[in-house]
Amino acid sequence: MAIVKEGDTVRIHFVGKLADGTVFDTSEGGASLEIKVGGGEFLPGIEKGVLGMTAGEKKTIIIASGEGYPYHKERVFEYDRSRLPEGLNASVGQQFQMFRADGQPVTVRIIGVNEKTVTLDCNHPLAGKELIFDITLEEIV
Known part of the structure; x- marks a missing residue:
């Protein structure tokens, strides 16, 4: 065999x-x-x-x-809420697409929220x- x-x-x-x-x-x-x-x-x-x-x-x-x-800590960062896509009601766990500098889309996940910023995680969900x-x-x- x-x-x-x-x-x-x-x-x-x-x-x-x-x-x-x-x-x-x-x-x-x-x-x-x-x-x-x-x-x-x-x-x-x-x-x-x-x-x-x-x-x-x-x-x-x-x-x-x-x-x-692998988890990359540099893929977690603070982002100004005013720059989020229009109509997005930011909440922990929410996912949406952003674009890298080279134009490639990347799915990001909100892992923290405060009045002025959100904490975004661009790592793979797993x-x-x-x-x-x-x-x-x-x-x-």
Whole structure:
């Protein structure tokens, strides 16, 4: 039976969870995800984790906090409320899009509010969290 090696293209189904069991993403009930192992298209921990698996095999892969989506403290900053998009009623937990200097959109999350400023977090929502993936290797393509 063939085993997954670097450079193979595989199809997987997955359920991504946080340490408390909260599901943040899944392919269950939908199409499988096709990835090239070692191609840098998906989280490195997943690509490494499927190495050596065979079709039909199931595995739980744990990605330590910071290894999946590292937390960058420089992506948290104070922002003048008067510069927020018109009509935005700033509240903790709210998300909206801003644009970087190069024109690329970035989703920001409000993590603090006071009279004059809001504290914005531009980190990935899963940054700094331990991620648990239940993987089923559907096939080696």
